[in-house]
Amino acid sequence: MFGRLLWSLLRSSRGRLVVAILALASGGAVISALLNLEADVQRKLAHEFRTLGPNLIVQPAGAGTMGSAGAPSLLDQRAIRSVEAAKIAGAAFAPYLYVVAQAEGHSIVVAGTWLDTAPLLAPWWKLIAGNWISSRDNQGQCLLGRDAARALRAGPGAQLQLQAGNRSLRVVVEGIFESGGDEDGQIFTALDAAQSLAGLPGKISVIAVSVPGATSQTEEAERKLVTALPQGEIRPVRQLNEAQNELASRLHLLIVSMVVLILALTVLCVLGTMAALAVERRHDVALMRALGGSVSCVVGLFLAEAAAMGAASGLIGYLAGIFLARWIGWRVFDAPISPRWQILPLTIALMTAVALAGALPLQLLGKVRPAEVLRGEA
């Protein structure tokens, strides 16, 4: 009979309930979208921040800055295997050896690296002429930064003679890129070629590591690298990590504040509808009380109605929130926000709580005096 009564109650005030459900479902949709966003924002931020470059640098112990050719301390190339052995999930990395060489009468920095990987670690590099190099070991080719290309008056296909001390290297320009940074003035060659040019076989200056995920994952990766590379020094790119942390915590605060605000606004919306409903239901409550219904039984019935409404709205809101989250994802991150099923019970619970809080006027129905209401005096 409880279910039958509940169903009849829900059908009896369809107009008002539709208004309340609309308010609750709208609130639920925004909350569900925000919670989905909150759950995904760390991943999205990490993704965005990884496009700003590596967030960990492995350098020789005691080196305050990046080394250059001739710098007193260099890493042994075996450090690359140690980074691999650290098994950092999803991490990408590339070794670098920096050499100062002479080319066409200009003094220029030559960076020996994995030519297929370096551009991937710096997604903001923009190819302005020629092609990227897809082979890691191609010793005869190089990439030229925009400023270096201008200084050397070299375009794709041009041959360059690099000289470091009494060692020389001949390379062909495969592509010219623009980075907006120091790399614009550098020449990028294969690691082996740079090592030969510098006369430092098996040596590297640094390893740049890009760790995906939240800052906690970066910290975990840092711990693993410290253990794996006792001879090296692990330097987090603090500005990046701190900016990511800062932005994540600001977004978290913003989302939590908005969820609380929306919950409060939804309660207010529902409160108005429920107050009108309470006036409508006074007679029924008085009658049920007169027929021997206890306050808890009668008011409980009406609160169950509110709870059912809240739960249904939570479900509708969650589904609508998925679309909203996807739209926000495309607009803000250029990628969809993945819906999380864990948000469903949370949205339903929140909207049920909101409906019950908004149903406060219905609780006042417990104070109805049946004799007065049934006589039409109250």
Next chain:
Amino acid sequence: MTSSGNSHRGVLLDVRGLSRRFGEVLALDDVSFQVRGGEWIAIMGPSGSGKTTLINILGGLDSASRGNAFVDGMDVAALSEKELTRYRAEKVGLVFQQFHLVAYLTALENVMLAQYLHSIADEKDARRALERVGLGDRLDHRPSQLSGGEQQRVAVARALINQPNLILADEPTGNLDDANERIVLDLFRELHAQGNTILMVTHNPPVGALADRDIRLEHGRLAVDAELAAREHKL
């Protein structure tokens, strides 16, 4: 639908010095009378004489300022709110002038509502109760689809479904036309014949004349408590 506790002819209701004051107004003033099980009592009197106040106190809807009202040995005037709720569910069946059916429930559900508030709803019993008042073909009709007489018969079926000791009816025919009034009064006559104890407030002397006894209130005081003439002289 015979009431469980009414088969005896002992005192079912014992009202002693019952008073009810609303501010300065004394709505009931030291009213005392007794009702035996199975009796039909008409409570009469002019407007404002305290009839409805008396019915409300006996129905557990209002409390007395002074005095006692024993129903089946239980002093209604001394019951707590929680006890009054159980009392209303178990001991009395209320029939109102305005019918007071729940508009969005069917006739069957209106009767089942009283069962649900008492203990457990039993659709078969509710269906039988409506068949007894001649509404077997109106089970799924909502109040708006029923005539006034039919609505009042649903209210009577609802009042009787939990087998109360006492049926309290406040002007049950006050809103009915002559034809429906006759149908409803026939129903009460039948209930009385089955041994139900009925207290009925009425303004209408011919309706009052159907009762075994006539209790008249004036200005809140008991003016007349008279055994009525033999049944053959009634309507």
